[in-house]
Amino acid sequence: MSSKEAIEKRLLERRAEELGVPIAEQEYGESIPLLEFFIMGNRYAVNLEKVETVTRIGDIVTIPTSLNHISGIIRRRGQSIALVNLRRFFYSGAEGIADADFAVIVNAGGKRFALQVEEILGVIHLPADLVMSTPENFDPAQATHISGVTIDGLSVINLETLVKARGFGTDESAG
Amino acid sequence: MEFTEAQIEELVGVFKAESIEHIKALADIFLTLEEGRGNANELFDRAFREAHSLKGSAGTLGFQRVEALTHRLEDVLGILKRGEIETSVEVIDILLSALDTIRGSVENIRPGENELTEDEVEQTRHLEKLLQTARAGSTGPPASTSSSGMSELGSEQVQQLLAVFRAEAKEHIKNLAELLFNIEEGKGDPTELVSKAFREAHSLKGSAGTLGFGRVEDVTHHFEDILGLMNDGKEEITSEDIDLLLTVLDVVRKAVDTSVSGDKQLTDEEVQIIASLKKRTGELSEAETEGDNEQVLESSEKGQQAIPDTVESSGTIGTPIKQKPDQKAPRKSADDTEKNREDFIRISEAKLEAVIAQVSELFEANLQLESLTPELGRFSVMAVETLEMIEVLQVELENTIYENDLFTIADKVRNLSVHLSTTKKTFERDERQITKLIQGSQEELHRVRLAPVSTIFVMIRRQVREIAKATGKKAELYLGGGEYAVDRKVLEAIEEPLVHILRNAVDHGIESTEIRRSKGKTRVARLSIVARHTGDSVEIVVADDGKGVDPEIIRNSLMKKQGMTEAEANSLSTDQLLDCLFMAGFSTHIGVSKMSGRGVGLDVVKYTVERLGGEVRLESNLGEGTAITLRLPLAMSTIRCLLLKDSGRVLAIPASNVDKVIVPKSEDIKLLGGGEVITYQGENIPLGSLGEILGLKSGIAGSSKGERLVMMISFGDRRFAFTIDELLEYTQLILKPLGDLLERVANISGTSMLGTGEIALVLNPADLVRAAGGGVRLSTAKPIFPSEVEATDLVGRVLVVDDSIATRTLEKTLLESAGYTVLTASDGYKALDVLATNRCDVVISDVQMPNMDGIELTHTIKSRPQFSHLPVILITSLGSDEDKARGLAAGADAYIVKKELTQSELVETIGQLL
Secondary structure (H helix, E strand, C coil), X not given: CCHHHHXXXXXXXXXXXXXXXXXXXXXXXXXXXXXXXXXXXEEXXXXXXXXXXXXXXXXXXXXXXXXXXXXXXXXXXCEEXXXXXXXXXXXXXXXXXXXXXXXXXXXXXXXXXXXXXXXXXXXXXXXXXXXXXXXXXXXXXXXXXXXXXXXXXXEEECHHHHHHCXXXXXXXXXX | CCCCHHHHHHXXXXXXXXXXXXXXXXXXXXXXXXXXXXXXHHHHHHHHHHHHHHHHHHHHCCCHHHHHHHHHHHHHHHHHHCXXXXXXXXXXXXXXXXXXXXXXXXXXXXXXXXXXXXXXXXXXXXXXXXXXXXXXXXXXXXXXXXXXCHHHCCHHHHHHHHHHHHHHHHHHXXXXXXXXXXXXXXXXXXXXXXXXXXXXXXXXXXXXXXXXXXXXXXHHHHHHHHHHHHHCCCCCCCHHHHHHHHHHHHHHHHHHHHCCCCCXXXXXXXXXHHHHHHHHHCCCCHHHHHHHHHHHHHHHHHHHHHCCCHHHHHHHHHCCCCCCCCCCCCCCCHHHHHHHHHHCCCCCHHHHHXXXXXXXXXXXXXXXXXXXXXXXXXXXXXXXXXXXXHHHHHHHCXXXXXXXXXXXXXXXXXXXXXXXXXXXXXXXXXXXXXXXXXXXXXXXXXXXXXXXXXHHHHHHHHHHHHHHHHHCCCEEEEEECCCCEEEHHHHHHHHHXXXXXXXXXXXXXXXXXXXXXXXXXXXXXXXXXXXXXXXXXXXXXXXXXXXXXCHHHHHHHHHHHCCCCHHHHHCCCHHHHHHHHHCCCCCCCCCCCCCCCCCCCHHHHHHHHXXXXXXXXXXXXXXXXXXXXXXXXXXXXXXEEEEEEECCEEEEEEHHHEEEEECCCHHHEEEECCEEEEEECCEEEEEEEHHHHCCCCCCCHHHCCCCCEEEEEEECCEEEEEEECEEEEEEEEECECCCCCCCXXXXXXXXXXXXXXXXEEEECHHHHHHHHHCCCCCCCCCCCCHHHHHHCCCCCEEEEXXXXXXXXXXXXXXXXXXXXXXXXXXXXXXXXXXXXXXXCCEEEECCCCCCCCHHHHHHHHHHCCXXXXXXXXXXXXXXXXXXXXXXXXXXXXXXEEHHHCCHHHHHHHHHHHC
């Protein structure tokens, strides 16, 4: 390795280290730990405290007659967990073209379920004062379930309102 | 000794389980006393012992609320036993009501929460009243009250509001003290803490003002001023400030305890503390403060005179009662206690569930082991085949250089074959043994979970008593089959559905005494609840000899309320019509009955029973009565199923619902009335394709030619046939629910892992029958929620948003008395949640609230298209023009200042906006 390459490598390592340090610790006070991921190519995040684990999806058992945004169930330690396809829930039936191979297993509103996401971007510590309310022209299908957005386009999902939303879990027409 | 959190949790669990048993036993005794059965003295002794044990364990664990209330109950039992007051129906009412409260306290108990709730205060008051009656034959005068809004309420409502206010005020005081300590200790962001404290103080002041607690309002107002300065960043909070503010909180706490609504005269202590607060805010100089102190003496004298006599008694009611040492209560002998220790141990339900889950996992793992047996058999056959091939080679290569080597190889393969065969046999034997042991463990564990049906009979007797009393109807209750054992979880789950069925039976089923007499029926109606075992299920039949259900009324209702055409309605059979009673939101009644028109409906009964893997059916004969049968599984986790394959999926269906699987002759299948039927045993049974019903395949069932496999299933007294692709086997499966989120999916009740590791979907026969039957579920019927049904005939639905429970209660009471249905939320976020799931006609909101204030809420409501039409009224203690302008700028339709709040103004404003 040339000396130039070595310097570049050190610089990159230092930069990576700096980026790895939560912003909040550097210059802000209260911060929210979030797990960030992609859905339909857009950045979303959920409160890390609600996340039980992240797993690559193995087998999905599809459930005929279940709601459209329920991809099926996955099994974890002998228990069934519903896999929610937020693409379909947030984007009115849109499928998208990207793979969604990751399951973010969460506990919210007394329910355990998994969000099917395209890519896990990692854990961030977002300073609370950088979270703003959703703009007025925000997609109404999502707005109720978004607790805030950031200037650079990250939407923080409010799992509590999501899980309580009518028609999110139980198919009311199922009787 | 210090307990860990897990130990405390376990102790609380044991305490809860034990207490519920005591409470159930007490309820049983009270009802027996009321019915005049048994020896009263013995019953009182038993009740006394139960109450004493409950009180004792509550005291030992430091659950003062339960201890205090049970102590009063015990005192009342003492005077009843001594005959100092009569054991009348009213007294039993009070005792049962106190038991309900104790049960609520036990179920929600948390260590360290010792402040009595308003309900507990109320019940203590009722019990105290009985004690007072016994001592002096009279009760104390009620506390005097007066305030603008409250003057329009009845004295009972006022008392309830005051109790709520006191409890809420103490909660605010506790929160404020905690926030002040956090500020002092530097725990958290001081700006945020001061802001929270400001909101707490503001809420306290607001509810005190609303309910006319002038002294509390006055002191809190000055307290809030100091926090306001700090909140604005004009002043920094010092440790002297914290001392002062904590002292103020002590004064406010006393004011809450000792003042009544309408009491404005400050005590000298209150005047002094206000002066200190004013001094701190810089409004007064040192000299002025001294001057104020001189005035204090005068105020103090006046103040003391102004305090009404009733203060003492009302303060006592709100104060937790201290336990007195009890000498009289009989105690269990040491031998008894020892015996109990030997015979029983208590474990938490969570631990039992964990063991059951592990045994279930073991069962599943064993299923996979079982699937290795054929594999071993295959290896054994392969070894034999290999040996045969070697033997052929041996013949061919005899007398060559390979002869010896082949002999050695053949010998080894022979040994391998023998070993494999022996291992297979041993494996099969051991596997059978393990299966037997696992099944034995499962059966034992299930037995642990069983409880006799009679455990819910106490509650049923109780409910029938209450319902009959409320409706003025007379009913004789017969209970049978209480000895049958059922899974505790099943029993717990069906308590509420049974109550609803009973309410329906008394409220709508049983006729009035006059009508019964005119129809030649007995004056007293008969209600029966009988349990009986049927195979691997238990049936609970609730029957009445009332007027029965008229199918024609259901038919008319379907046309009028559900938009069904006459032709559609006429095509429904009586069974299908009766089935409609189980549809969400379906009612044949125009109004909402106090007894059975609210809460769970028959749809919820059906949902609960089917979720448990059971089924419900209703039979009725017009003029003779109605019987509702709940068929429930004895155990909940394992289920014998038929495995089948359709559209490439492995599916399972409970074996108890499968009558037969046949390959019918082609002439037995025909088209009838637009659908296929199969003629079987002289009966035409509707036929459908399982794959199509599940949405796994499309096409017309009748279009497929050739041999078809047909599975007949029954549900209640109805039969249906389904074509399936392949029949696999009958097997025992562990039913796993679909997960927390999917409580209800049509046609599927859960999943199960098979021995191969494959997941089978377990079908719900009740849904399948309905789906195949068609016409029963109405596609035109929009799902209706109970809350929406309730509102149908009322004036309108109002959402009241206020962080003060007292203000919420006051506004709710005022509006309900004007005929409105009222929903409530404690801040803006919660209000949006309520709006997302409920229909509302108008929103009434406070301005100052945590999380999301009224201005932001108004703005949000007005900015969302789905809510923008909703009128919003802001009701607040902020009364300046500037505040009003802020509220109206956010989109509020009206702005009312709390102090000016009257029922008439509020109702009038709502009326104008609706």
